[in-house]
Structure formats: structure tokens, C-alpha cells
Amino acid sequence: MNFLKSVSIAVIATTLATASFAQTTQEIKPIDQIEGQRLGALECTIAGGWGLLLGSSKKVACTFEHDNGLVEKYVGSLDRLGIDIGKTEEAYMTWVVFTTAANAPGEYALAGEYVGVSAEASLGIGLGANALIGGSGKSIGLQPVSVQGVTGLNIAVGLASLKLEADKS
Secondary structure, three states: HHHHHHHHHHHHHHHHHHHHHHHHHHOOOOOOOOOOOEEEEEEEEEEOOEEEEEEEEEEEEEEEOOOOOOEEEEEEEEEEEEEEEEEEOOEEEEEEEEEEOOOOOOOOOEEEEEEEEEEEEEEEEEEEEEEEEEEEEHHHEEEEEEEEEEEEEEEEEEEEEEEEOOOOO
């Protein structure tokens, strides 16, 4: 495929992703309107790699800082199912972690699987977001507090699954 066709496809894909991303962000409640209790912030480094057209799987390394100052480390993967075309470099994402008011999660309670919607577009520098629910008893929500910073040439829109396990090393 020649360069002009590649750029044209990237522009069209970015336009579609932007429209999808705009819809996604409208459905996410602002942090101050989420019911329940805030547990802290989860910061993840997402490995770079290739989108495999209909999905991708990338390794993640995360640090969860509880509101009380305690820190837990997690490792896992971010899997996408949907349109995922292109290549990205290492990316960073931060979520505010919430749970229901009645839930009292224990140590390493973020271990588990989270699912939700995902959108990302980059042509050089780009943005992405993933709003996810899951974890301990499917009662933990990950609300994007900052959009994902990513570099590369990529378009990804679809469902996301974040799998986390405790990294006690």
C-alpha cells in the first residue's frame, strides 16, 4: 500500500474514532457525580505494539495509590476487541478508582478483570480513553481521570478488557 493511501485510511479512521470517542466521553459521568467511595488512583504503563485489525493485546504495569497513601503494584494485559489498526509506542493511562459505598475492598482488591469501552486515535501523537468496570466482585469502577497519551499511527475503537494481578515481587 502506498503512503498516500495509508495516510487517507488513517485520516478516515481517525475521524471515525473521534466521533466514537466523543460519544463515549458523553456517557461517562464526571468524577464528582459518581456514587460510592473513591479508593485512589491507578496509573498504568501500556506496552507499545501492533493492532491486529480486529483486536490487540498489550502488557500493562500499574501502580495503585490508595487515598490513604498505601501503594500496590499490578501487572496484566489490556486486550481490545474491535477495530485496532496500526502501531503505537508505550502509552500511559490514569484512572480514578471507585467502588460502591457498601463495599470495603481489602488488599490487592483491584486484581481481576475489567471490561468496558475503549477509543484511541493517533497520527504521531494521539489520545485514548478506557472506562472500565470489574475487579473484586465486579464492584470496582475505573474512571479515566486523564486521557491516555500515546504516540504512533493507530486507530482503535471497541471493547476493552483489562486483566490485573497482584505484583508482590
